Amino acid sequence: MVEPRFDDLIHAPHRLRICAMLSQAEGIEFGEVLNRSELSKSALSKHLSQLAQAGYVTDTPIVREGRSRQLLSLTPVGRIAYADHLAALQRIIEEST
Amino acid sequence: MVEPRFDDLIHAPHRLRICAMLSQAEGIEFGEVLNRSELSKSALSKHLSQLAQAGYVTDTPIVREGRSRQLLSLTPVGRIAYADHLAALQRIIEEST
DNA sequence: ATCATTTGTTTCCATGACGGAAACAATAGC
DNA sequence: GCTATTGTTTCCGTCATGGAAACAAATGAT
Numbered sequence: 001m002v003e004p005r006f007d008d009l010i011h012a013p014h015r016l017r018i019c020a021m022l023s024q025a026e027g028i029e030f031g032e033v034l035n036r037s038e039l040s041k042s043a044l045s046k047h048l049s050q051l052a053q054a055g056y057v058t059d060t061p062i063v064r065e066g067r068s069r070q071l072l073s074l075t076p077v078g079r080i081a082y083a084d085h086l087a088a089l090q091r092i093i094e095e096s097t
Numbered sequence: 098m099v100e101p102r103f104d105d106l107i108h109a110p111h112r113l114r115i116c117a118m119l120s121q122a123e124g125i126e127f128g129e130v131l132n133r134s135e136l137s138k139s140a141l142s143k144h145l146s147q148l149a150q151a152g153y154v155t156d157t158p159i160v161r162e163g164r165s166r167q168l169l170s171l172t173p174v175g176r177i178a179y180a181d182h183l184a185a186l187q188r189i190i191e192e193s194t
Numbered sequence: 195a196t197c198a199t200t201t202g203t204t205t206c207c208a209t210g211a212c213g214g215a216a217a218c219a220a221t222a223g224c
Numbered sequence: 225g226c227t228a229t230t231g232t233t234t235c236c237g238t239c240a241t242g243g244a245a246a247c248a249a250a251t252g253a254t
Binding site: 006008011013016017019020023024082086089090092093095096 | 113114192
Binding site for chain 3: 012014039040042043046047063066067068
């Protein structure tokens with residue numbers, strides 16, 4: 001069972017949605033995350049930097065259509081932190097039912 | 098079925114915990130919320146003002162041990178907004194499972 | 195009545211998060 | 225070289241947040 005650790009880094013609304021996107025796939029390109037977010041590319045880049053610095057996200061450069069792109073993924077540590085945060089939220093939800 | 102509307106006012110970590118506390122009781126005194134939070138009384142007062150201004154929280158003055166206190170409660174509107182927000186979180190959690 | 199205590203609000207001030215625009219860097223293709 | 229694409233960093237303004245202290249209101253004590 002996961003520790004229900006509330007994580008302020010993940011909790012911020014945009015980052016929560018970013019983590020949710022990344023949790024559902026093996027890897028998503030920066031451009032797709034950008035399209036599915038409501039952020040400018042500079043803001044998105046900064047959020048991803050924060051998540052990367054925490055060790056939650058990594059980017060693998062890939063090439064598609066002649067251009068190099070970032071394939072973003074949650075790291076194992078990131079998946080655990082995200083799962084723990086969701087567990088903390090789940091606990092709040094259950095307490096309130 | 099509730100609308101899964103994400104509510105930034107409720108989402109902020111301390112306010113989320115405040116709403117969670119209030120959702121579990123008919124009324125809680127300011128002092129108890131203060132003890133169960135990690136906020137100064139000024140910060141708590143300001144958060145409660147925000148929730149009150151949104152129509153999510155009301156305070157009923159009561160007297161206990163010779164002193165008047167605020168008995169805080171979620172309003173019906175507040176309960177709905179909180180439930181909707183939890184539904185939005187629940188949706189995120191389920192998407193990520 | 196005066197003073198101190200309790201309960202909560204408001205003011206003041208400092209800090210940090212956040213966001214977008216624009217400049218920048220790196221790479222690929224023409 | 226020149227342009228377009230992908231993403232980062234810099235710059236700058238704005239808003240959220242928090243605590244301390246001053247304040248207000250009510251009660252009890254002397």
